[in-house]
Amino acid sequence: MPSKYRPQLLGWIGDLEKGKNYLTSPENRLIYTNDNYCVLKRKMLSDQFFYLIISTLLLIGYIIISILYFHAVPVFIKFNHTSILLVITVGILAFTIAIYFSLLPEFYQNLFTRRGSPIIFNRKTGKVYVNESYFFSFRFWYNPLVFLHPNKRRIKEYDWADLHGVAIHNYSPYSLVSDILMVCKPGTNQTIDHIMFDPARNGVGSHLIWGWVNNYMIFDKLADTSRSIYPTDQEDKFKQKIINGQGWPKWMIEAFNATTQDELADIKQKYQVKQ
Numbered sequence: 347m348p349s350k351y352r353p354q355l356l357g358w359i360g361d362l363e364k365g366k367n368y369l370t371s372p373e374n375r376l377i378y379t380n381d382n383y384c385v386l387k388r389k390m391l392s393d394q395f396f397y398l399i400i401s402t403l404l405l406i407g408y409i410i411i412s413i414l415y416f417h418a419v420p421v422f423i424k425f426n427h428t429s430i431l432l433v434i435t436v437g438i439l440a441f442t443i444a445i446y447f448s449l450l451p452e453f454y455q456n457l458f459t460r461r462g463s464p465i466i467f468n469r470k471t472g473k474v475y476v477n478e479s480y481f482f483s484f485r486f487w488y489n490p491l492v493f494l495h496p497n498k499r500r501i502k503e504y505d506w507a508d509l510h511g512v513a514i515h516n517y518s519p520y521s522l523v524s525d526i527l528m529v530c531k532p533g534t535n536q537t538i539d540h541i542m543f544d545p546a547r548n549g550v551g552s553h554l555i556w557g558w559v560n561n562y563m564i565f566d567k568l569a570d571t572s573r574s575i576y577p578t579d580q581e582d583k584f585k586q587k588i589i590n591g592q593g594w595p596k597w598m599i600e601a602f603n604a605t606t607q608d609e610l611a612d613i614k615q616k617y618q619v620k621q
Contacts, residue, residue, distance in 0.1 A: 351528045362511030367557030376574040378584040387462025398456035455481040469563045474504040522546040
């Protein structure tokens with residue numbers, strides 16, 4: 347049975363059930379929570395370093411191979427080994443395509459992701475906030491010009507009602523699963539945007555976090571809020587360590603704690619935020 351969300355993503359495994367969920371745990375992703383909002387990190391520092399090192403080594407290897415290739419071309423031509431040269435050239439081109447579509451975005455993502463790329467859920471206004479590197483995604487195609495702007499970011503507010511979870515296979519040799527939030531047109535299954543909710547996890551790990559968020563958003567006690575890195579009474583410390591200096595708009599930081607739609611509207615009016 348295919349996904350009900352269209353267009354369906356490549357590598358789709360299944361749609362995730364929304365609402366109360368008994369498969370639930372924030373694991374070590376919960377940064378901060380109070381009665382209004384919760385904050386979860388989407389990128390573990392250990393994973394970030396690991397993939398950054400791997401992608402860096404592969405990029406260095408590609409550069410070395412390319413240099414050797416250009417030095418070897420005259421030699422192959424001189425001794426009329428054109429067939430071998432053709433095979434090597436095809437291999438280099440294939441490697442170059444893989445670098446552009448996969449390895450380079452992975453390198454940028456891990457190099458420019460900051461403080462775990464937190465995602466914030468306000469359960470009283472039903473809003474979700476992201477402030478992330480433009481490369482923190484699963485896009486297949488990037489405009490070449492964006493690589494010249496490595497600090498490019500996506501800062502947006504979404505409606506939780508329009509976000510739906512989907513699990514996809516990332517085709518790694520380790521059978522890792524990624525959870526994606528499909529941003530749909532209100533009241534439809536037509537996808538207009540995507541959010542990386544939890545990348546590259548073994549087994550059901552990311553589904554545990556998906557379940558926890560769903561329980562939190564409906565005020566269910568299965569969402570254990572006691573396991574956050576920063577206790578509820580350390581909101582200022584949390585903001586100082588995680589939020590400050592990362593380009594979050596002032597109105598959005600205030601909106602984290604909004605308790606009603608009217609209060610949220612007042613905040614946006616105060617900062618003259620365009621709806």
